[in-house]
Amino acid sequence: MAELVLHNEVRLEACPSELFELFGSGDPALGWLFGAEAAALRPGSLVRLALPLGGPTRSAGTARVLSYRPNRRIDLAHESPWAGRVVCRFDPISGGGTLLRVRITIADHEVARLGAELGLLSGVDVNAREVPLGLLASLSGSAGILGRSTVNCAQLAVEEINADGGVMGRQVRLIVTDDSTDPGVGAIAMRRLCRIPGLAAVVGMHSSATYAVTGPIAIANGIPYLYTPTSEPTLSHPLLVRFGETPLDQLHRALPRMAAQTGGSRWFLAGNDYSWPRAIGATARAVIERTGGTVAGEGYLPLGAQEFEPVLSAIDRCQVDHVVSSFVGQDHVRFEREFAEAGLRHGTRTFAPLMDDAVVEHLGESAMGIWNALGYFVGLDTGENREFLRRYSDRFGPCSAPVSAAAEGVYEAIHTWARACYVGGGVEPTAVLSGLRSACFQGPRRCDRGGSLKSLLLGEATRSGVRVLDELPAATRAS
Amino acid sequence: MTTSNSDAIFxxxxxxxxxxxLSLIGEHEELTAGEIAARFDAVGRTAVSSHLRILRLAGLIAERRDGRFRHYSVTPSPADAVVAFLTSVYQNSLDQLASAVQGASSAGGTVQGRVDEQSA
Structure with a gap:
């Protein structure tokens, strides 16, 4: 694979061991690379970056430690907003000081993707024998910190389909693009995808705020749009196919279960201020009031919020037993951390409809005890899931971004799409949409034909990831 | 590519x-300042003009005047701009490290960037 290699170096008066110690401290004054936040320095551990890319929601990124030698070398996989390899070498200078050398390797296709997203490079060249499949995902912005495993899972699905002969005898070409967790950027990215000749479908893993503007673009271009995250039912059109859990799926059994466990009845609803968290709030209120509980307060903050204090003190004042927290991405991480630091975890229980294994990794200790109900958690103890996790680890290595529920949803949606092409007898929209009605992929999730969920898993955040507590029927199947 | 050009692009x-x-202009052959401002309601026309000026000074877009209209297009040699951008993002982190550990006024930290293209 062709790649771009960048070299940066700096001569510093400090000795190698002093500089090595500084890495991962989380002090932004040290620059985004050395001032990154690393909970631990061991292979596979997460490094949270704050890149100087402007705007509070656009600067979060992630990397992962691949290996290190104390005082000599740190080897990182940069995961988001772009993928690359970063090797830092600490060489002592005779007479004192350190020559710090940083070597960055970025694959050409990743440079091309960034260029296309900045409007600098023209679109992709697709071979006419290939079937282009778009992935619109959040790789930067607030939700970008969870983006790498989504791209990995999409890539894994496409490679498996291709190894199996492709769709209708043609190889699938995955084209990844980023909405930056911003509907305006998402619209530009979606239009760019739709101009690719022969584009078969777009798989979307991004906020419903983006979906509200990208959905109509897909419809106008006649492109099937497979939308995978947990989301509220909004736009309705034959070309728009939703795979994710609805608010009712997630809340209707889990919230009463939580109240029964705590014996409490008072709830606070908090989240980012756009359609999905508002839909979670409205559904939660209906479920809580139907089961005899009380909503004592609500608080919503814009995406990329800097100040969570008003909501935290409102929660404290309201003396609630439970919190439904529907913040997104980096906001979710910051809110739950500040919530735990304020001591609010004691005496309350949180249900967070986006909490999954990847979010727990970012939250660390402050996630403990949070509940959620989703179609998938990594801890799902089935043969299909163990096999899926083994293939993921074989493909991306033991130090790769761990699978998240959201990413696994993309994996299943792409496989279901390939089955739909086979069942429908073609890759064109009419064939795919008719095939989707009966296509069934036997993946880790409990799905019916067309990818609709049969049941959800109730999970609780623990030190070893999300522990599966129970399996709950999906709302549409509930009596 | 010179450092000052890199800095301007960054x-x-x-x-x-x-x-x-920039991404919007890249979607089209050319756009007028008015057409660009119309897509960025929240930003305001004056702010859009100032953003266009910064992009033009960094060499990322070209301006063509036609009567009272100014048309903007993305300039060629864009791959260099992506490389310059990425180099600067990493260089920026080392600059900050140097000033944090040695004091902002110290000249002890010298930062250098270099680019290779290679096939592996």
Whole structure:
């Protein structure tokens, strides 16, 4: 694979061991690379970056430690907003000081993707024998910190389909693009995808705020749009196919279960201020009031919020037993951390409809005890899931971004799409949409034909990831 | 590519609104300032003009005047701009490290960037 290699170096008066110690401290004054936040320095551990890319929601990124030698070398996989390899070498200078050398390797296709997203490079060249499949995902912005495993899972699905002969005898070409967790950027990215000749479908893993503007673009271009995250039912059109859990799926059994466990009845609803968290709030209120509980307060903050204090003190004042927290991405991480630091975890229980294994990794200790109900958690103890996790680890290595529920949803949606092409007898929209009605992929999730969920898993955040507590029927199947 | 050019490209691209404007222009052969401003309601026309000026000074877009209209297009040699942007993002982190550990006034930290293209 062709790649771009960048070299940066700096001569510093400090000795190698002093500089090595500084890495991962989380002090932004040290620059985004050395001032990154690393909970631990061991292979596979997460490094949270704050890149100087402007705007509070656009600067979060992630990397992962691949290996290190104390005082000599740190080897990182940069995961988001772009993928690359970063090797830092600490060489002592005779007479004192350190020559710090940083070597960055970025694959050409990743440079091309960034260029296309900045409007600098023209679109992709697709071979006419290939079937282009778009992935619109959040790789930067607030939700970008969870983006790498989504791209990995999409890539894994496409490679498996291709190894199996492709769709209708043609190889699938995955084209990844980023909405930056911003509907305006998402619209530009979606239009760019739709101009690719022969584009078969777009798989979307991004906020419903983006979906509200990208959905109509897909419809106008006649492109099937497979939308995978947990989301509220909004736009309705034959070309728009939703795979994710609805608010009712997630809340209707889990919230009463939580109240029964705590014996409490008072709830606070908090989240980012756009359609999905508002839909979670409205559904939660209906479920809580139907089961005899009380909503004592609500608080919503814009995406990329800097100040969570008003909501935290409102929660404290309201003396609630439970919190439904529907913040997104980096906001979710910051809110739950500040919530735990304020001591609010004691005496309350949180249900967070986006909490999954990847979010727990970012939250660390402050996630403990949070509940959620989703179609998938990594801890799902089935043969299909163990096999899926083994293939993921074989493909991306033991130090790769761990699978998240959201990413696994993309994996299943792409496989279901390939089955739909086979069942429908073609890759064109009419064939795919008719095939989707009966296509069934036997993946880790409990799905019916067309990818609709049969049941959800109730999970609780623990030190070893999300522990599966129970399996709950999906709302549409509930009596 | 000179360091000052790299810095100008980095400063230009480090702003999300300017990235969005550049991306929008890249979608078209040419756009007028008015057409660009119309897509960025929230930003305001004066601010859009100033963003366009910064992008033009960084060499990322070209301006063509036609009567009272100014037309903007993305300039060629864009691959260099992506490379310059990425180099600066990493270089920026080492600059900050140097000034944090040695004091902002110290000249002890010298930062150098170099680029190779290779096939592996």
């Amino acid at each position: 400063s230009a691209l480090a702003d999300p609104t300017r990235r969005a404007i």
